[in-house]
């Protein structure tokens with residue numbers, strides 16, 4: 377069996393999220409949805425909640441196309457302080473209404489520890505954005521929030537740093553964590569970020585946590601989203617986080633990388649045959665890493 381002694385040393389201290397012979401994989405249950413349980417889970421919706429019509433129409437469309445979870449930011453971390461910052465509490469209420477109407481679970485971002493309790497009242501999954509991955513007081517507060525956490529990789533974070541953040545949430549009392557690869561910052565400018573596709577098999581080998589991929593923030597352009605989604609499915613990701621908007625050209629944020637309803641529906645249809653490949657790769661993962669090696 378092939379061992380990777382570098383990984384043995386690099387990831388050995390994150391025991392609460394590590395994959396070991398004793399610990400089975402974490403399955404995060406959100407209502408009827410099980411993330412990491414073998415079924416490919418798609419979370420889809422707009423970058424930001426903009427209006428009642430926008431979020432309700434999107435919820436209906438993504439549910440009809442086979443998504444399991446509705447995404448939508450109410451509190452938005454923007455690169456510019458002059459960009460749309462989100463609807464805040466009103467956005468949370470609209471998400472709750474969309475859940476009522478469609479039965480979809482809700483994932484939405486929490487940026488500050490002060491907002492944790494309020495957002496936990498509305499959200500089914502608490503999203504930590506790339507800019508917050510190392511906000512340790514936020515991570516600690518999420519340890520006590522009573523909701524699963526979707527932890528996005530920092531745009532300049534290594535995988536051991538991502539797992540360190542996961543360990544902080546777990547150590548604070550919350551083992552229900554989903555990891556998300558969303559592209560990292562490299563010298564390449566043709567895409568918004570560089571999708572680190574190897575992150576999926578590495579994380580699934582060293583960690584017991586489910587791993588999903590966000591092709592939208594990785595690509596930065598909608599034309600690349602379906603093909604990156606295929607790649608995610610084929611390397612064995614547990615699901616996707618995808619931006620979808622009724623009229624991407626009018627979106628208040630991230631319209632360029634958002635799919636419209638037809639494009640999303642087509643992506644979901646195309647994806648099925650690639651999803652069928654992913655689970656076979658599970659057999660390969662144990663070959664990559666043996667816990668408790670000689671490092």
Ligand code: PEP
Nearest residue numbers: 423505506507528558593
């Ligand atoms: C988002 O999901 O809309 C978002 C802001 O993502 P990230 O934190 O990965 O940039």
Ligand code: MN
Nearest residue numbers: 423619629630
């Ligand atoms: Mn976005």
